[in-house]
Amino acid sequence: MSVLKPFVFMAALAACTPVCAQKAVSEQAPPIDNSEQERTVGNEENQASQDESGIEVIDIIKRDTITESALDDRLEGDKEALDNVFAITQHRQNYLLPVTYVSNPNTFGNEELTEENVDNKEAKFQVSAKLPLYLEETGFDGLYFGFTLTSFWQLYNSEASKPFRETNYEPEVFWQETADYSVLGYKFNTFQVGFNHMSNGQSGLRSRSWNRLFASIVFSDNDDIYYLKTWYRIPEDEKADPLDPTGDDNPDIQDYYGRMEFGYGRKIGAFKVLALLRNNLDFDENRGSIQLDLTYPISDRYEVLLQYFNGYGDSLIDYNRSQERIGIGFQLHFL
Numbered sequence: 102m103s104v105l106k107p108f109v110f111m112a113a114l115a116a117c118t119p120v121c122a123q124k125a126v127s128e129q130a131p132p133i134d135n136s137e138q139e140r141t142v143g144n145e146e147n148q149a150s151q152d153e154s155g156i157e158v159i160d161i162i163k164r165d166t167i168t169e170s171a172l173d174d175r176l177e178g179d180k181e182a183l184d185n186v187f188a189i190t191q192h193r194q195n196y197l198l199p200v201t202y203v204s205n206p207n208t209f210g211n212e213e214l215t216e217e218n219v220d221n222k223e224a225k226f227q228v229s230a231k232l233p234l235y236l237e238e239t240g241f242d243g244l245y246f247g248f249t250l251t252s253f254w255q256l257y258n259s260e261a262s263k264p265f266r267e268t269n270y271e272p273e274v275f276w277q278e279t280a281d282y283s284v285l286g287y288k289f290n291t292f293q294v295g296f297n298h299m300s301n302g303q304s305g306l307r308s309r310s311w312n313r314l315f316a317s318i319v320f321s322d323n324d325d326i327y328y329l330k331t332w333y334r335i336p337e338d339e340k341a342d343p344l345d346p347t348g349d350d351n352p353d354i355q356d357y358y359g360r361m362e363f364g365y366g367r368k369i370g371a372f373k374v375l376a377l378l379r380n381n382l383d384f385d386e387n388r389g390s391i392q393l394d395l396t397y398p399i400s401d402r403y404e405v406l407l408q409y410f411n412g413y414g415d416s417l418i419d420y421n422r423s424q425e426r427i428g429i430g431f432q433l434h435f436l
Contacts, residue, residue: 179191179241183233183236183241189230189231189232190230190231190232191229191230191231191433191435192229192230192231192247192248192249193227193229193247193249194227194229194394194432194433194435195227195228195229195230195432195433195435196226196227196406196408196430196431196432196433197224197226197430197431197432198224198225198226198406198408198428198429198430199224199256199429199430200222200224200428200429200430201222201223201224201225201408201426201427201428201429202221202222202426202427202428203221203223203253203415203424203425203426204221204424204425204426205422205423205424205425206219206220206221206223206253206266206424207266207267207416207418207419207422208266209306209307209418210266210267210301210303210307210416210418211255211261211264211265211266211267213261213262213264214255214261214264214266218258218260218261219255219258219261219266220255220257220258220261222257223253223254223255223256223257223258223266224253224254224256225251225252225253225254225426225428225430226251226252226254226430227249227250227251227252228249228250229247229248229249229250230247230248231245231246231247231248232245232246233245234246234274240279241277241279242277242278242279243276243277244274244275244276244277245274245275245276245277246272246273246274247271247272247273247274247275248270248271248272248273249269249270249271250268250269250270250271251268251269251271251416252265252267252268252269253265253266253267253268253416254266266418267301267416267417267418267419268301268302269299269300269301269416269417270299270300270301270302271297271298271299272297272298273295273296273297273298273315274295274296275293275294275295275296275297275315276293276294276295277291277292277293278291278292278293279291280292280318280320286322287320287321287322287327288320288321288322289318289319289320290319290320290321291318291319292316292317292318292319293315293316293317293318294314294315294316294317295314295315296312296313296314296315297312297313297314297315297332298310298311298312298313299311299312299313299417300417301416301417301418304346305344305346306343306344307418308346308350309350309351309354309417309418309420310350310351310417311334311335311337311350311351311354312334312335312337313332313333313334313335314332314333314335315330315331315332315333316330316331316332317329317330317331318330324367324368325365325366325367326364326365326366326367326436327363327364327365327366328362328363328364328365328366328377329361329362329363329364330361330362330363330364331360331361331362332360332361334354334355337349337352339352351417351420351421353421354420354421355381356381356383356386356388356421357381357388357413357414357420357421358379358381358413358414358420359379359380359381359382359388359389359390359413359414360380360381360382361379361380361382362377362378362379362380363377363378364376364377364378366436368436371397371398372395372396372397373394373395373396373397373404373436374393374394374395375393375394375396375435375436376391376392376393376394377391377392377394378390378391378392379391379412379414388412388413389412389413390410390411390412390413390414390415391410391411391412392408392409392410393408393409393410394406394407394408395407395408396432396435398434399431401434402433402434403431403432403433403434404431404432404433404434404435405429405430405431406429406430406431406432407427407428407429408426408427408428408429408430409426409427410424410425410426410427411424411425411426412424
């Protein structure tokens with residue numbers, strides 16, 4: 102019995118310690134209000150939820166780093182390409198449409214073309230890339246240079262020696278920021294703001310060009326991708342003479358080409374649908390355009406592309422000329 106006595110004493114002391122401590126605290130501290138205690142418990146539960154899910158709840162807006170979205174694969178591909186110093190990433194779509202039919206081709210962009218010899222059937226292709234000028238230490242936020250070339254080629258017009266009817270050049274410099282936030286279930290992916298120049302490389306009466314400051318945002322959920330872009334046109338002086346190389350080549354371009362654009366993409370089985378709408382936001386003389394792209398994968402890298410366009414701004418030489426175009430070809434995977 103004398104051997105067990107120390108262990109019995111230690112067990113009794115251990116059992117008494119928390120009770121005594123609680124009594125001492127209760128004698129020294131004022132009682133805690135029940136509502137305050139509930140708030141404390143609630144905060145602890147929210148903190149635990151945040152630690153488990155990686156999402157910080159701020160009413161409607163959530164800081165979100167784990168929710169999957171339809172654009173994740175594309176952004177992950179961009180990040181991997183930036184790790185390769187020899188790589189240039191896609192900016193906009195890269196495609197070749199060997200056959201397109203256009204309803205009302207403008208001959209003004211090439212002196213060899215006339216209303217009699219212009220062909221409604223032509224090829225269209227686009228090459229677009231971007232490269233970083235400056236990147237922050239993590240992620241792929243930073244300053245970029247982008248370039249897009251879109252060309253319209255009278256490939257089947259032997260009568261006029263198969264000329265390029267129009268080519269548009271679009272260099273731009275922009276800041277891109279990754280936005281790890283969700284709003285009402287939509288994940289905001291990227292935000293861009295920058296300077297854009299667009300021209301057709303012509304001179305004299307054939308010259309078309311303009312400069313813009315723009316801002317765009319891309320957001321998505323698990324199935325859908327949304328894109329919104331608007332711009333401010335940098336004013337130019339009015340031409341004193343139509344042949345003056347300085348001054349505004351197309352003062353009314355925003356009335357036709359538009360003042361904003363909205364994009365929507367969705368995957369339907371193996372198919373992907375991408376729609377791009379532009380509008381001048383003028384209710385009295387409303388103009389704009391719509392482009393619909395339907396793609397189907399044929400390999401890990403390439404897709405079949407069916408493209409339809411209707412409206413103004415199919416090209417710069419056609420900015421104030423309504424066109425309808427349909428074409429089929431191939432493009433690099435974009436979404």
